[in-house]
Amino acid sequence: MKRLFLLMAAISVLITGIASAASTTCNPVARYQTPITSVTDTNLVLGVARTATVLNYNDIDAAWSLTSAAGIKFSGDFSTNMVISAPTSVALSSGTKTATMALVSRCDTAGYAANKTAGTDCGATFATGADGLLYLSVFPTSILLAQDAGATYAGSITITIDYQ
Amino acid sequence: MKKIILSLALIVTVLFPGAQAQAATATATVSAKVYLPISLGVVDHGNYVFTRTSTNPTWTGSTSVDSTRTVYSKISITGEANAAVTVTVPAITWQDGSANTILSTTSTLARCSTTTTGTYPSGACTSIPAGGVTNIWLSPVGATSHTANVVLNNSGTYTAVATVQVDY
Numbered sequence: 001m002k003r004l005f006l007l008m009a010a011i012s013v014l015i016t017g018i019a020s021a022a023s024t025t026c027n028p029v030a031r032y033q034t035p036i037t038s039v040t041d042t043n044l045v046l047g048v049a050r051t052a053t054v055l056n057y058n059d060i061d062a063a064w065s066l067t068s069a070a071g072i073k074f075s076g077d078f079s080t081n082m083v084i085s086a087p088t089s090v091a092l093s094s095g096t097k098t099a100t101m102a103l104v105s106r107c108d109t110a111g112y113a114a115n116k117t118a119g120t121d122c123g124a125t126f127a128t129g130a131d132g133l134l135y136l137s138v139f140p141t142s143i144l145l146a147q148d149a150g151a152t153y154a155g156s157i158t159i160t161i162d163y164q
Numbered sequence: 165m166k167k168i169i170l171s172l173a174l175i176v177t178v179l180f181p182g183a184q185a186q187a188a189t190a191t192a193t194v195s196a197k198v199y200l201p202i203s204l205g206v207v208d209h210g211n212y213v214f215t216r217t218s219t220n221p222t223w224t225g226s227t228s229v230d231s232t233r234t235v236y237s238k239i240s241i242t243g244e245a246n247a248a249v250t251v252t253v254p255a256i257t258w259q260d261g262s263a264n265t266i267l268s269t270t271s272t273l274a275r276c277s278t279t280t281t282g283t284y285p286s287g288a289c290t291s292i293p294a295g296g297v298t299n300i301w302l303s304p305v306g307a308t309s310h311t312a313n314v315v316l317n318n319s320g321t322y323t324a325v326a327t328v329q330v331d332y
Binding site for chain 1: 186187188189190191192193194195196197198199200201244247332
């Protein structure tokens, strides 16, 4: 009987120890937040009427014709700071031809920015609106061709967003 | 005993991974059409002869354009060398020269060649060749038969305007 009591006491200590260790490790679980979802409403489509031997074009050039900026809508917790990671450039290609496009991202809670100066610079963090929405627009600001040749250059960009 | 406790604690951690899964990623495609501007120019205004085959006021003339043309309509394309293009041509509406009355409509066949002389070319208009210049040849004919069926109410000279569109 004495041995049985000792064994029960040992199990009791073990259970206490388990509970204590588990409680300490699991503290981050207290962070309950709405999963963030995203929808890509528009993709970036640019047209450039190039000039032979000219490799670099900017958004102020007459040859520049932006059809649509990239538009991505995120949904998460209401009025909550988000950490945004958006590229500032993208590598494009068409077969063996390549080009590099510079990008700028603009954020807004009301809707997509109409141009590269509308909305607000997304910065390191940006808060969702009262409805939990965040609209991110990506505008091209320049394109540099690697060769003196026209083509339909293509690529993709990935934006990551997370709670601060 | 301490080892047992730590191991069990690790299991609990795996079961509740925390909030890092909240992060979301989104992907957008980026495309840039960078080309030399396309310029179009008229090389030749076509002159097509339809042979009248009936004396009826409303009659149908059926003719092979290849054998009755005097000049084809030709439009030059100057643009990006080795670039794929889409050429869109409308049906041709023939009108009386004085009253602009629509008399007949024929489909249009377009073929492309770097030359502007010789017989009607066989090459489709799908790209601009290495030299950066090609020519569209237009015929008021069916897409496959090279035959145009026109309905005209009298002999005479008829005119038509064809607007051609070329896109990369």
